[in-house]
Amino acid sequence: MATASSVVFTRVGLRRGNRAAIPLLIGLMPFALVVGVVSQGKGLSLLETLLMSALVYAGSSQLLALELWADPAPILAACLAAFAVNIRMAPMGAALAPWMDKLRGWRLWGTLGTIVDHSFALGVADIRSGGKDAGYLMGIGVVLWTAWILLVGVGHVMGGLVRLPPGHPLFFAATATFVALLVTLWRGLARDLWPWATAALVAVAALRLGLPQPVPLLAGALSGAALAAWRERRTP
Incomplete structure (x- = not known):
């Protein structure tokens, strides 16, 4: 780099x-x-x-x-x-x-x-x-x-x-x-897929619940970012 x-x-x-x-x-x-x-x-x-x-x-x-x-x-x-x-x-x-x-x-x-x-x-x-x-x-x-x-x-x-x-x-x-x-x-690491999958699932769930835009998009982005940050802190 x-x-x-x-x-x-x-x-x-x-x-x-x-x-x-x-x-x-x-x-x-x-x-x-x-x-x-x-x-x-x-x-x-x-x-x-x-x-x-x-x-x-x-x-x-x-x-x-x-x-x-x-x-x-x-x-x-x-x-x-x-x-x-x-x-x-x-x-x-x-x-x-x-x-x-x-x-x-x-x-x-x-x-x-x-x-x-x-x-x-x-x-x-x-x-x-x-x-x-x-x-x-x-x-x-x-x-x-x-x-x-x-x-x-x-x-x-x-x-x-x-x-x-x-x-x-x-x-x-x-x-x-x-x-x-x-x-x-994608860097070829399987662990990178979890934040992406979480963001997608949360966004789709929020949309299915009938929440108005931009709530599904924001919920998905924040949940994926939160999981990624948590995993980074746990990684030595």
Whole structure:
């Protein structure tokens, strides 16, 4: 693993990140299109949709906020829901500390502003393999951020032409992408599966009990994190 003193930020790393992000666009595309379609269906203008996508830049939060959208808009409820979904970014930042602690200025804030689950998974995998070029992480993030805005815009424009029925396979694209990303995070240790399984079971149980969003998501995340922390403390 790269030590803090050996971390660099180069154009070579940025370009390597750009290339690594290209395959991720396959999973990003249907997710972004769905967000655009839903935004159009909720009455948001194209400009409003693009601004939300650029500034919020969190597909799960955007979809959850749109599900809560009404007239008048429930600002507090939407903000709380987005906070609950995005609280996972805190431990992500801690896991990326070997790189983040050495960055300053636009390199730090540009990287933090474009981190998503996809870039986090690839960044952690690179750190674990001994990578030391933090430009790799921002290179992934910039491509995904740009593509997200453009594709959400396309989805909004298409929203008036295409009406997808509930349960359409396109709506499963985001979930499938997130599940696939777990492969890059797994270290080959069976004990790592327990927190994941716990989080999934608790979230599904909360959903089956009829608890409103974002309670199932938050319950699953906190339970999985708590079990992982407890197991780490018990490991010598």
